[in-house]
Amino acid sequence: MLPQLTDVQQAHQRIRSSIHETPVFTSATLDARTGGQVFFKCENFQKIGAFKIRGGCNTVFSLGEEEAARGVVTHSSGNHAAAVALAAKLRNIPARIVMPENSTEVKIAAVRGYGGEITFCASHPAAREETALRIVEETGAVLIPSYNDPRVICGQGTAALELMEQIGDLDIIMTPLGGGGLLSGTAIAAKGLDPGICVIGVEPEQVDDAYQSLKTGMIVTIDKPVSIAEGLLMPLREHTFPVIRKFVSEILLVSEEEIVEAMRFVYERMKMIIEPSSAVVPAAILSGKIDIKGKRVGAIISGGNVDMGVFFQWMHDKGNRIP
Amino acid sequence: MLPQLTDVQQAHQRIRSSIHETPVFTSATLDARTGGQVFFKCENFQKIGAFKIRGGCNTVFSLGEEEAARGVVTHSSGNHAAAVALAAKLRNIPARIVMPENSTEVKIAAVRGYGGEITFCASHPAAREETALRIVEETGAVLIPSYNDPRVICGQGTAALELMEQIGDLDIIMTPLGGGGLLSGTAIAAKGLDPGICVIGVEPEQVDDAYQSLKTGMIVTIDKPVSIAEGLLMPLREHTFPVIRKFVSEILLVSEEEIVEAMRFVYERMKMIIEPSSAVVPAAILSGKIDIKGKRVGAIISGGNVDMGVFFQWMHDKGNRIP
Known part of the structure; x- marks a missing residue:
């Protein structure tokens, strides 16, 4: 539905x-x-x-206490990365953000400014997803999709x-x-x-x-x-x-x-x-x-x-x- | 006072x-x-x-009917020119704007867009004032100072x-x-x-x-x-x-x-x-x-x-x- x-x-x-x-x-x-x-x-x-902070907050705030405690992870080079970092900060849980190694300084600084912990990866989409999934496996963090x-x-x-x-x-x-x-x-x-x-x-x-x-x-x-x-x-x-x-x-x-x-x-x-x-x-x-x-x-x-x-x-x- | x-x-x-x-x-x-x-x-x-539209409107709207009917004039290359042009348009009276001949296209277009009638003059301050005063003498228009x-x-x-x-x-x-x-x-x-x-x-x-x-x-x-x-x-x-x-x-x-x-x-x-x-x-x-x-x-x-x-x-x- x-x-x-x-x-x-x-x-x-x-x-x-x-x-x-x-x-x-x-x-x-x-x-x-x-x-x-x-x-x-x-x-x-x-x-x-x-606007991405709206979806980021709604998703992060919807998590159960136990899930949330494990932290969240996402992969993004743009506004969604900052959104998840800030939403997690507002809920006081860790956020791990996978960003391509060629991300601009401004975007990196924004995510860091909101307290996101960045993991850099190769710049092709497959590398981002793999890296994010590896973090999910290692830490139990919840993956926050960027739109789907x-x-x-x-x-x-x-x-x-x-x-x-x-x-x-x-x-x-x-x-x-x-x-x-x-x-x-x-x-x-x-x-x-x-x-x-x-x-x-x-x-x-x-x-x-x-x-x-x-x-x-x-x-x-x-x-x-x-x-x-x-x-x-x-x-x-x-x-x-x-x-x-x-x-x-x-x-x-x-x-x-x-x-x-x-x-x-x-x-x-x-x-x-x-x-x-x-x-x-x-x-x-x-x-x-x-x-x-x-x-x-x-x-x-x-x-x-x-x-x-x-x-x-x-x-x-x-x-x-x-x- | x-x-x-x-x-x-x-x-x-x-x-x-x-x-x-x-x-x-x-x-x-x-x-x-x-x-x-x-x-x-x-x-x-x-x-x-x-903000200049505030002073422009207050001054133009304060004029008596008879004064206003003769129109207004000002000299400015900037926001005050647009302000007087728009204020006059709102009161439905003519505005004559003296602008230096080296004014940018954008500023000229703005004044024209508000219906101001532009008179160009040499770019030194004395030329602007003289031109504005000449228009006052010729038309009886009221001079709207830019700040004083x-x-x-x-x-x-x-x-x-x-x-x-x-x-x-x-x-x-x-x-x-x-x-x-x-x-x-x-x-x-x-x-x-x-x-x-x-x-x-x-x-x-x-x-x-x-x-x-x-x-x-x-x-x-x-x-x-x-x-x-x-x-x-x-x-x-x-x-x-x-x-x-x-x-x-x-x-x-x-x-x-x-x-x-x-x-x-x-x-x-x-x-x-x-x-x-x-x-x-x-x-x-x-x-x-x-x-x-x-x-x-x-x-x-x-x-x-x-x-x-x-x-x-x-x-x-x-x-x-x-x-």
């Missing part, structure tokens, strides 16, 4: 005192340009700089729940789409609250595996996916695909250029730092991939963790250095 | 439906580092991207009023300090509400005219002032100096490097775009120019209008390209 609205509501009760209720921003310029009203749920201002887990999915869905509490009815709700954790949770929450709402995912054209998966009816994976939106490279999995198949109306695709343009718009007009993975949603709106005239649209901004040097290069050499 | 708290309160009534009540942000990292609690009043998210005016000062003070409504008592309130419009208004509002509050201005070391003015007891001006914080180059004037002299406890100075470091901190940790002129306040806190341990501190973030290309050059070539 798929998770229900009540599961997301319980997740919210479980985590809400540990996370920020992030603000909702609007842009008069964007609304004038589209004829709609877009409500940005700003998870870039969330703890650890991304009902507890994680329900945690991520709390952002949509909050947004709809904050600003009322919506016609459309949109999220970035990678492995589908955020989109699944959002769909469960939003459709549970309002069966008439239209739920939309946005992914990079270059990594359109979810689009293809919905079209073909089975999970498609892309070999060596590449995009600026490096948080959106994972494929759908067994816990996310059925939810998305059931509840999501449409998947929109945006180009790398459209992603960079959207980042620029948000920086210049809304004065916010957002990461490329977040920018796919405003990119779809700005580039007219969807007509929102007269519509109230919720847009989940997933995070704000972006290497400033890398971003500068994109802005500076626009068009040249996009992967 | 100096303006009073009631003048700021009246200004707030006059403008509040035309401006945003901007959010207040905190940083757990900064609070942990300093042992204090800093409440950032985020005027970077204000209309036109800066009680209506402007009281408008700017509404940000502090709002902040104290939003988060309650403060021990300290800090603002950037250029010509002193924001600091004067803040001081009137904050001291009016709480005579025990400590009001502090921060200016660039390289443009320490206000610091020298308070020390010597008379307005000091600096010849050819240069700083990244290009909104803070103007001297105190007759309407701001007496207020600052009466109410301001201290003026702190920050280096250009400290300003850039503070911008980086705010971008990386708080996911906000702030302009260099805003960064002087977090710069003073981060660099330990003031001990805020155990204190509740209000920090006005004045604006977020910064040329991305220029900014990323600073971040990229840190130390090299600072003026």
Whole structure:
């Protein structure tokens, strides 16, 4: 059985005192340009700089006392690593984080800052999983999946729940789409609250595996996916695909250029730092991939963790250095 | 007689439906580092991207019908130009904006976007004033000063009023300090509400005219002032100096490097775009120019209008390209 609205509501009760209720921003310029009203749920201002803390906290806080005492482990090079480290710190249990040896200094420092104990491994996915499983065997720690887990999915869905509490009815709700954790949770929450709402995912054209998966009816994976939106490279999995198949109306695709343009718009007009993975949603709106005239649209901004040097290069050499 | 708290309160009534009540942000990292609690009043998210719309609206909305019908004029290359253009648009009267011919495209586009009619002039200050005065003579338009005016000062003070409504008592309130419009208004509002509050201005070391003015007891001006914080180059004037002299406890100075470091901190940790002129306040806190341990501190973030290309050059070539 798929998770229900009540599961997301319980997740919210479980985590809400540990996370920020992030603000909702609007842009008069964007609304004038589209004829709609877009409500940005700003998870870039969330703890650890991304929505991932919601799923991390819900999963870590859901563990039984005995399980929890053995600590948790995960493998991630990104926001999920920081999320699990912080969630474990909040529960006062150990967190072991497997990170590829080529992780950036900023990401390593973030995990260490939250008290995570890092184990480095080779940078290919198989090495990460093997290393994490070895730690599970050696220590009895509980593996926290980065998205393919009902507890994680329900945690991520709390952002949509909050947004709809904050600003009322919506016609459309949109999220970035990678492995589908955020989109699944959002769909469960939003459709549970309002069966008439239209739920939309946005992914990079270059990594359109979810689009293809919905079209073909089975999970498609892309070999060596590449995009600026490096948080959106994972494929759908067994816990996310059925939810998305059931509840999501449409998947929109945006180009790398459209992603960079959207980042620029948000920086210049809304004065916010957002990461490329977040920018796919405003990119779809700005580039007219969807007509929102007269519509109230919720847009989940997933995070704000972006290497400033890398971003500068994109802005500076626009068009040249996009992967 | 100096303006009073009631003048700021009246200004707030006059403008509040035309401006945003901007959010207040905190940083757990900064609070942990300093042992204090800093409440950032985020005027970077204000209309036109800066607090200047407050003074612009208060002044333009204060004009009598007959005066207003003749339109308004100002000279500015920055946020004040956009503020007057938008305030006039909201009152449905013409705005003529004198801008130096070397103004950036972004600034020109902003003023035009709000319906301001631009007159270009040579880039030295005398040319701007002359051109503006000529327009006043020719059209009867009312000149809106950028800071040396009680209506402007009281408008700017509404940000502090709002902040104290939003988060309650403060021990300290800090603002950037250029010509002193924001600091004067803040001081009137904050001291009016709480005579025990400590009001502090921060200016660039390289443009320490206000610091020298308070020390010597008379307005000091600096010849050819240069700083990244290009909104803070103007001297105190007759309407701001007496207020600052009466109410301001201290003026702190920050280096250009400290300003850039503070911008980086705010971008990386708080996911906000702030302009260099805003960064002087977090710069003073981060660099330990003031001990805020155990204190509740209000920090006005004045604006977020910064040329991305220029900014990323600073971040990229840190130390090299600072003026």
